[in-house]
Amino acid sequence: MHELHDLKDASREHVETITVNANDSTGTSVDGIGTSNINPTIPAKFHGTSADDHEMRTMGRHQELNRNFHFISILGFACTLMSSWETTLTTITFGLLNGGPAGLVWGYVVVFAGILTVFASVAEMASMAPTAAGQYHWVSEFAPPKFQKILSYAVGWICVLGWQTAATSVAFLAGTIIQGLLVLIYPDYIFEPYHGTLLCIAVASFSILFNSYLAKKLPLVEGFVLFIHIFGLLAITTTLWTLAPRNSAAMVFTEFDNGGGWATTGVSVMVGLLTPVYALTGVDSAVHMSEETRDASIILPQAIIWSVIINGFAGLFMTITFCFTFGNAADILTSPTGFPFLQVFYNVTNSQVGTVLMASILIVNLTSCTISSMASASRQLWSFARDKGVPASNFVAYVKPGWNIPLNAVLISLAFTVLLSLINIGSSVAFNAIAALAVAALTSSYQISIACLIAKRLRGDTLPARRWSLGRFGIYVNCIALSFLFVFWFFSFWPESAVVTPVTMNWNVVIYGGVVIFATVYYILVGRHYYNGPVVLLKREL
Numbered sequence: 001m002h003e004l005h006d007l008k009d010a011s012r013e014h015v016e017t018i019t020v021n022a023n024d025s026t027g028t029s030v031d032g033i034g035t036s037n038i039n040p041t042i043p044a045k046f047h048g049t050s051a052d053d054h055e056m057r058t059m060g061r062h063q064e065l066n067r068n069f070h071f072i073s074i075l076g077f078a079c080t081l082m083s084s085w086e087t088t089l090t091t092i093t094f095g096l097l098n099g100g101p102a103g104l105v106w107g108y109v110v111v112f113a114g115i116l117t118v119f120a121s122v123a124e125m126a127s128m129a130p131t132a133a134g135q136y137h138w139v140s141e142f143a144p145p146k147f148q149k150i151l152s153y154a155v156g157w158i159c160v161l162g163w164q165t166a167a168t169s170v171a172f173l174a175g176t177i178i179q180g181l182l183v184l185i186y187p188d189y190i191f192e193p194y195h196g197t198l199l200c201i202a203v204a205s206f207s208i209l210f211n212s213y214l215a216k217k218l219p220l221v222e223g224f225v226l227f228i229h230i231f232g233l234l235a236i237t238t239t240l241w242t243l244a245p246r247n248s249a250a251m252v253f254t255e256f257d258n259g260g261g262w263a264t265t266g267v268s269v270m271v272g273l274l275t276p277v278y279a280l281t282g283v284d285s286a287v288h289m290s291e292e293t294r295d296a297s298i299i300l301p302q303a304i305i306w307s308v309i310i311n312g313f314a315g316l317f318m319t320i321t322f323c324f325t326f327g328n329a330a331d332i333l334t335s336p337t338g339f340p341f342l343q344v345f346y347n348v349t350n351s352q353v354g355t356v357l358m359a360s361i362l363i364v365n366l367t368s369c370t371i372s373s374m375a376s377a378s379r380q381l382w383s384f385a386r387d388k389g390v391p392a393s394n395f396v397a398y399v400k401p402g403w404n405i406p407l408n409a410v411l412i413s414l415a416f417t418v419l420l421s422l423i424n425i426g427s428s429v430a431f432n433a434i435a436a437l438a439v440a441a442l443t444s445s446y447q448i449s450i451a452c453l454i455a456k457r458l459r460g461d462t463l464p465a466r467r468w469s470l471g472r473f474g475i476y477v478n479c480i481a482l483s484f485l486f487v488f489w490f491f492s493f494w495p496e497s498a499v500v501t502p503v504t505m506n507w508n509v510v511i512y513g514g515v516v517i518f519a520t521v522y523y524i525l526v527g528r529h530y531y532n533g534p535v536v537l538l539k540r541e542l
Contacts, residue, residue, distance in 0.1 A: 037056060037063060038062070039063060039064045039399075039404065041401050041402055041404060042066055043066070046067050046068050047067065048296070049294060049295045051298075052295060052296055052297075055297055058538065059534065059538060061291075063291065064404065065292045066404045067292055068218075068219050068292060069219050069292050069293040070299070071303060073222050073223050074219075074293050074303045075307055076219075076223045076229075077219075078283050078307035079307045079311055080225045080226060080368045080372055081282055081285040082283055082311040083170075083311075083365050083368075083369045084280055084312065084314055084318075085233050085318035086229075086369070087173070087369075088275065089322065090173045090339060090341065090366070091173075091274070091275045091431075091435065092275060092322060092340055094432065094496060095272040096326075096329060097257070097260055097496065098258070098260045098262070099256060099269040099272035100255050100256045100257030101247070101252045101255055101323040102252065102256045103257065103272050104272070105252060105320060107273050107275070110273075111273060111280055111484075112276070112280060112312045114480075114484030115277075115308060115484075116309075116312070117481040118446055119284070120477050121450050121453065121474075122283070122287065122304060122446065123301035123302075123305055123468060124466060124468060124469060124470050124474065125138045125453060126287045126304065127298065127467050127469070128464040128466045129141060130290040130297045131291065131534070132288050132290055132291045132380065132383040134284060134287040135284070135446070136152045136156035136389075136445075137383075137534040138453065139449055139452050140152035141464070142455070144455060150523070151448060152534070153519070153523055153531055153533065154448075156384045156387070157389070157515060158441050158516075160381055161437070161441040161512070162441030162444075162445060163377035164377050165420060165438040165441065166281075166282055166373050166376075166442065167207075167376075167413060167416075167417055168417040168420040168421060169278075169434045170366055170370045170373050171370045171373075173366050173431070174363055175200035175201075176431070179191065179195055179199055180337035180338050180339045181337070181359055183336050183337045184342060184346060184352060184355060185352055185356070193426075196424050197421045197425055200417070200424070201417070203367055204370060204414055204418070204421075205414065206367065207367065207371040207373075208374065210371045213403075218371070221368065221371070222372065225364070225368040228364060228365060230310075230314075232361035232365060233314050235358075235361065236358055236361060240321050240325040241324075241325065244324075244325035244327070245325070249324075251323075252320065256269060257329070259333075259497075260272075260497040261497050261499060262498050270487070271491055271494045271496075273491055274432070274435065274491070277443075279311075280308070280312060281438070281439055282373075282442065283304050283308055283311075284304075284442070285372060285373070285375075285376040286303050287300060288376040288380045289375065289376065289379060292379075297467050298468060301468035322341070322344070326344050331343070342355065345358045345359060374414070374417075377416075378410040378413045379406065381396060382397055382399075382406035387531060388530040389531050391522070391526075395408055420434060426503075432495075433507045433511070439492040440492040440508055441512065443485050443492065444489060446481075446485050447485045447486065450482050450485070457478070464540060493506060
């Protein structure tokens with residue numbers, strides 16, 4: 001048991017002296033025991049455990065949000081946000097064109113192995129510092145002192161970019177699948193890009209309902225959608241294996257294609273890795289909900305690892321199933337629906353109703369994924385704003401009393417999705433750019449965070465206490481993860497094909513570079529005067 005002494009800094013917080021067991025894994029409630037560190041509008045049932053309270057104090061934070069997520073609900077949140085088998089199906093074009101069936105299967109296996117090391121590293125850092133700030137907090141704490149401020153600021157902006165684009169990309173998928181079904185059902189329907197943009201905005205707007213007025217119901221919704229996520233996979237794969245003709249095993253496991261026209265098939269396979277990387281990225285979403293999770297320092301890492309395992313194998317099963325049952329690649333890649341998997345569903349069932357029913361499972365899950373993505377994006381933006389990392393920080397960091405959610409950050413996230421979805425009107429490969437941008441930004445944040453953790457290990461510094469640890473293997477897992485991440489990040493900037501036009505270019509690099517330049521200029525002119533980074537709030541001695 002550790003005695004927590006009164007904190008004198010009234011500008012930060014006033015905390016009553018309490019006794020806390022920082023390693024309490026029983027989930028003992030702190031209700032009624034020195035709860036001045038908790039927003040008084042938060043009901044007692046949404047207070048955290050003694051471990052949560054201790055960790056918030058050591059990070060110099062108040063509890064401002066409701067802790068209404070438990071293991072199953074945060075597992076559902078992370079699983080449905082990843083939606084690996086769903087996003088594998090919906091982004092299959094990129095991997096099928098660049099790599100072919102064998103490239104898809106073996107590329108997925110390699111990416112899955114790499115992602116396991118990445119998120120094992122993330123899980124350990126989440127146990128060290130379970131905060132909505134996530135990556136930029138870890139960089140602020142683990143980086144060499146002279147780089148803590150500038151590096152954490154850069155990672156904060158990169159995370160803002162990554163999560164805002166991730167939310168947009170998933171809403172775009174859900175909206176354009178609906179548009180693809182319209183093409184299938186109504187032969188006279190004219191596929192207009194702005195229709196997809198409007199449907200994307202509609203899905204994003206719907207997600208705001210569960211991130212505002214119905215925010216307290218979000219954990220219940222995530223638990224329910226986890227059920228659909230698992231049994232939807234079984235329903236679709238059973239249908240495909242039962243009704244579809246089979247491609248040969250030799251084709252599935254040995255046939256590589258270079259449809260993008262690259263210099264070598266190997267380069268084509270590497271470009272096609274966007275499909276599995278996109279499908280397996282984003283489980284750090286749970287980290288940005290850490291201040292709404294009860295007993296976060298142990299529940300979060302467990303949920304992260306299990307969500308990667310569940311989604312990883314689900315996505316692999318769907319990849320193999322699809323490669324055995326898609327029929328002729330050339331036919332489905334030119335489907336008027338815009339989605340090869342919709343054409344496969346129709347070819348297999350020979351029924352519009354059957355196709356709609358199967359596709360509806362994906363639409364429901366991807367809509368839930370959008371809800372989760374908006375939640376993570378808004379919490380990360382809110383946290384960065386409370387550290388004075390963005391313009392109009394006080395406005396963005398506002399938490400609505402009673403609702404206890406960062407409402408302004410939620411609405412700004414919606415506005416960002418609306419603006420980014422407009423790219424679709426001018427580019428026929430808009431989704432590729434948005435998805436690649438999300439991958440580039442998020443993998444950048446993982447790289448810098450893990451590199452700073454490696455540096456701290458190599459300096460021989462004492463790591464923060466954690467309840468989930470990689471132990472003596474930590475440095476090796478971190479180094480393997482960093483190697484994989486560099487490859488994923490590098491190829492996320494490549495276009496779909498070697499022949500590039502203004503319409504087919506991967507504009508990811510332009511937007512990524514633009515945000516980095518804006519953040520740098522803003523930091524030099526304004527940010528450096530206000531932003532200090534989370535490290536200045538730390539009280540690890542408690």
